[in-house]
Amino acid sequence: MTHSVAILGASGYTGAELVRLIATHPGMRIVALSGERKAGQPMAAVFPHLRHLDLPDLVRIEEIDFAAVDLCFCALPHATSQEVIRALPRSLKIVDLSADFRLRDPAAYEKWYGKPHAAPELQAEAVYGLTEFYRDEIRAARLVAGTGCNAAAGQYALVPLIRAGVIDLDDIAIDLKAGVSGAGRALKENLLHAELxxxxxxxxxxxxxxxxxxxxxxxxxxxxxxxxxxxxxxxxPANRGILATCWLKGDPQAIHSALAMAYEDETFLQVLPFGEHPSTRHVRGANFVHLGVVGDRRPGRAVVFAALDNLTKGSSGQALQNANLMLGIAEETGLMLAPCFP
Structure with a gap:
């Protein structure tokens, strides 16, 4: 069975990444693409690297017939998704890539994003989209909220350790390096080549x-x-990639064992042998996360690393993984591309 999908915000980086991944997906067909500022243009004009694909032209959201869509990816800016998703048909499955439904408490959303939540009734039904931790809830969901890419990297490194009780919860520091595509495609002075x-x-x-x-x-x-x-x-000054370095208090071997045990059956989460640490270049363009644990020179302390591609596992790949679950498709479908190296 082939499912019809739409991508709202297809003229941004995460929208283009979704198109790249879905292009070879055997169970999905892209039937609509929106891009408000680029409406009326073919995707080949906006993203020449996709010119080999037979894709619909970009249109405005109101021009899309959602009755012909099984699932919609919403790759719109923060604060825009709430209003757009509220107006979509209740029968439509939705994976939102923005921050608009990530925080369960509307007061927390207002604190971190500076404005009241515009669709609290939808927030109540949204499922947090970190696939490996919420797989069953995602499978049954209508609305899934994709995580932040930085947030995903930190959680993959730390959630199993917190659950296992192997680290000091009051002594956690995360140092994170992120590629510039995580800031979006809009023109910003600090992202100019000469500035960055x-x-x-x-x-x-x-x-x-x-x-x-x-x-x-x-x-x-x-x-x-x-x-x-x-x-x-x-x-x-890199286009893609996130490397999270976490300084922790706990036994390094116990920390490594807890991570390895938590992820032993997870296709996309790869725990390196003890003492090895990952690089963003080894997950570029792929849905994999590489995790490493290294002992510190001080006894009872460890450094835990997580490397992922912010546009793939941190956003669009995660969104496709969640969509597969929501549509009853094998979770890994369309996502087994090897990383691009060098």
Whole structure:
């Protein structure tokens, strides 16, 4: 059976990544693509690397016939998805890639995003989309909220350790490096080549990054009590990739064993042998996460690493993995592409 899907916001990086992944998916067919500023243009004009594909032209959302769509990917900017999804048919399955439905508490959303939630009735039914931790809920969901890419990297490194009780919950620091595509495709002065290349810098320093809302929510749920971590992200002069480095207090071998046990049956989560650490270049363009554990020179301390591609496993690949579950398709379908190296 082939399912008809639409992609809203197809003129952005995550929209284009969805098209790339779905292009060879045997169970999905793209029937509609929206791009408000690019409406009326063919995808080949917006993304020449997709010119070999037979795709519908970009249109405005109101021009799409959703009666002919089984599932909709919503890759729109934050605060836009709430209003758009509220107006979509209730029969439509939706995977949202924005931040609009990630935080279960509307008050937390207002705190981190600076405005009241516009669709709290939909928030109540949304399922958090970190696939490996919410697989059963996602399978039965109508609306799935994709995670933040930084938030996904940190959670893959830490949630199993919190659940297993092998680390000190009051001594967690996450240092994260992220490629520039995570900031979106809109023109921004600080993302110009002359501003970004030949260096990297920290941003959202001191606990102001919005993905901390997801860390607070998910780490506290895993622990059964309030957990707050130190988190500093950095922007690096690379197009893709996230590397999270987590400094922890706990026995390194026990930490490695807990990760290996948690992910032993997970296709996309690869735990490296003890003492090895991953690189973003080894997951580029793929839906895999590489995790590593290294002992610190100080006894009872460890460093845990997680590397993923922010556009694939951190966003569009995760969205497709969730959509497969929602449509009753084998979870790995369309996602077994090997990383692109070098």
């Amino acid at each position: 290349s030949e260096g990297f810098h920290a941003y959202a320093v001191g606990g102001t990054h919005r993905h901390l809302g997801e860390f607070d929510q998910e780490f506290s749920k895993a622990a059964g009590r309030r957990v707050e971590v130190q988190f500093t992200p950095h922007l690096i």
